Amino acid sequence: MKTTLINFLNQFPYPEKAKAFLLSEYDRLFANPKAAELLLAHIDAYKGGREIKFDVANQDAAAAGAAAGVHEYTAQFLLYACLAEPLRLRYKEKGIDESIWHDSMMDLLYKLNECHALHGIWGTFVAFWFDGFFKMTRFALGRLQFEKTTYYLTDVYSGHGITMKRDEKEVLNTHIPSGSPLRHEDVLDSYRRAYRFYNSLTIQGLLPIICGSWLLYDRMKEFLPPDSNIIRFQSDFEIVNNIENPGFSECWRIYNMNYPGDPALLPRDTSLRRRYADWLAKGGVSGAGYGILWFDGEKVVK
Numbered sequence: 001m002k003t004t005l006i007n008f009l010n011q012f013p014y015p016e017k018a019k020a021f022l023l024s025e026y027d028r029l030f031a032n033p034k035a036a037e038l039l040l041a042h043i044d045a046y047k048g049g050r051e052i053k054f055d056v057a058n059q060d061a062a063a064a065g066a067a068a069g070v071h072e073y074t075a076q077f078l079l080y081a082c083l084a085e086p087l088r089l090r091y092k093e094k095g096i097d098e099s100i101w102h103d104s105m106m107d108l109l110y111k112l113n114e115c116h117a118l119h120g121i122w123g124t125f126v127a128f129w130f131d132g133f134f135k136m137t138r139f140a141l142g143r144l145q146f147e148k149t150t151y152y153l154t155d156v157y158s159g160h161g162i163t164m165k166r167d168e169k170e171v172l173n174t175h176i177p178s179g180s181p182l183r184h185e186d187v188l189d190s191y192r193r194a195y196r197f198y199n200s201l202t203i204q205g206l207l208p209i210i211c212g213s214w215l216l217y218d219r220m221k222e223f224l225p226p227d228s229n230i231i232r233f234q235s236d237f238e239i240v241n242n243i244e245n246p247g248f249s250e251c252w253r254i255y256n257m258n259y260p261g262d263p264a265l266l267p268r269d270t271s272l273r274r275r276y277a278d279w280l281a282k283g284g285v286s287g288a289g290y291g292i293l294w295f296d297g298e299k300v301v302k
Contacts (some may be wrong), residue, residue, distance in 0.1 A: 001030075001031075001043075001082060002023070002027075004082075004085050005022075005023070005026060005078075005081055006023065007120065008081060008084050008085060009022065009023075009038060011107050012101070012105070012106065012108075013109065014109060014112070014285075017098075017122075018112060020065055021074075021122045022074070022077070022078060022081070022122060023061070024221065025070045025075075025078065026078055026156060027073050028037075028068045028069065028070050028082055029064055029068045029070055029075060029078065029283060030066070031068070031263070032064075032067050032068035033064075034064070034065045034067040034068075034296060035064035035065070035068040035070075035075075036069065036235075038060040038061070038063055038064040038067070038203075039060070039064050039075075039079060041060070042056075042057040042060060042061075043077040043079070043082050043083065043086075044082075044087040044255045044277075044292045045086075045133070046083050046086050046251075047086045049072075049294055050088075053134075054131035054134065054135075054266075055126075055128070055131075057079060057121070057126070057187035058128060060128045060247070061075045061076040061078075061079040061127070061152040062075060062076060062251050070224060071121055071123060072123075073119065073121045073123030073124055073125050073127075074121060074123035074176075076123065076124055077108065077111075077112060077115075077122070077123040077124045077127070078123075079127075080108060080124075080127070080130050080134070081108060083134055084102050084105050084108070087101065087105075087133070087136075088101050090136060091097060091136075095134075096139075096173075100139055100140065100141065100197075102146070103139075103140035103141065103142060104133050104138070104139055104140040104180065104226075105179075106135075106140065107129075107130075107133065107140065107145070108124070108176055108289050109179070110132070110177050111123060111124040111125075111126055111129070111130075111207070113179070114126075114178060114254075114256070115293040116126055116253075117256035118256050118258075120255065121148075123259075129160065132147055138175075139197065140177070140190050141190050141193035141197055142186060142193055143176075143180065143182070143183070143186040143189065143190045144174050144175065144176060144177075144186060144187065144190035144191075144194075145160050145175040145177060145193050145226075146172050146173065146174050146175070146190075146197075146198065146209075147169060147171070147172075147173050147175075148171075148172060148198070148201065149170070149172055149173040149210070149211065150166075150168065150169065150170055150171065151164045151165070151166060151167070151168065151169050151170075151171045151208070152165045152166055152210075153200065153210055153212075153240050153241060153291075154240050154290060155164075156243065157240065157292065159203065159238065159292075159294070160204070160206060160294055160301065161205055162204060162206075165210075169203070169208075170201055171201065171208040171209070171210050171292075172194060172198050172201055172207060172209045172210070173209075173210055173211065174190075174194075174209050174210070174211045175211075175213075176211075176213060176233075178253070181229060182215075182227060182229040182230065182233055182245065183230045184229065184233065187232075187233060187236070188299075191209065191295045191300070192295075192298065193299065194207065194209065194295070195207050195295055195296075195297045196297075205296060205297075206293060206294040206295065206296055207295045207296075207297075208293075208294055208300060209293050209294075209295060210290070210291065210292045210294065211237065211290070211291055211292075212288060212289070212290040213288060213289065214245075214250040214253060214254075214288045214289075215230055215233055215234065215289075216233075216237060216239055216288065216289030216290065216291050217242060217286070217287045217288050218233055218234075218236070218239055218242050218289055218290045219242070219284065219285075220248060221234070221258040222279065222284070223276070223278070223279040223284070224272075224274045224275060228272075230272070234289070234291075236293045236300045237290055237291030237293045238287070238293065238294060238302075239289045239290070240290055240292060241289070241290040242287055242288070242289045242290070243286040243287050243289075243290075244285045244286070245285070245286045245287045245288060246285055246286070247259065250286060250288070251266075251286070253274060254272065254273060255267060255273060263277045263278075263280035264277075264281065266280075
């Protein structure tokens with residue numbers, strides 16, 4: 001199984017230090033009988049085509065780490081890295097292109113880098129997030145990730161001659177992982193792929209895509225230029241709701257640190273970081289936005 005793990009890590013641009021550390025911690029985990037038993041119960045079940053309870057698997061991975069002296073974030077990451085090859089085989093069985101598996105598994109690398117930047121640990125602090133990929137309910141299609149959901153943004157939505165009530169119609173939810181610039185051409189490419197992959201969700205030939213994210217917070221227009229990647233991403237959506245977040249819980253997504261309470265303590269080493277920190281210093285409040293867009297297979301319809 002270690003050879004399979006090595007092959008998986010080598011398919012992606014993992015830092016050499018991270019790979020060496022992960023393989024060393026893998027050895028520690030599987031040299032410990034209790035830790036190995038806890039992890040293999042889930043790995044073998046998944047390999048055998050059986051569904052597993054991912055919340056239990058995450059708890060058992062943490063317990064395995066405790067037994068072997070491996071940080072729970074690392075142990076949980078290694079659990080999912082060991083499930084990646086069985087997931088690839090499931091893709092193959094269902095006739096899903098392997099490039100989609102590759103794009104989806106890039107999320108493990110994104111989360112590993114975030115964990116190291118924020119906590120100094122090669123692992124993941126959001127193991128709960130991975131279940132959608134391994135249940136095959138969430139797929140990365142190029143730059144963005146998608147999964148089906150029911151419309152939940154407002155009690156009633158009307159637009160383009162279409163009316164939707166909360167929790168009534170199935171729509172497509174999009175997630176924006178870290179890891180690369182949010183170039184608008186890449187975003188549109190993902191929407192085109194999603195239109196083909198999720199064509200059954202179209203309504204009158206249009207694919208409804210919804211999103212809730214700090215990236216859709218309307219007030220960022222107050223300090224970001226209109227040609228910025230974030231504002232161009234926002235402009236495709238009809239923003240139906242905004243919420244303020246005075247505690248700035250999303251700070252780590254921008255700054256790789258939790259909010260220290262004083263914007264003067266935030267790094268200003270990129271344009272986004274500098275503009276956001278300056279805006280907060282002037283009394284701005286962080287937040288998130290929720291929006292919907294309609295895609296006709298080639299372009300956003302407004």
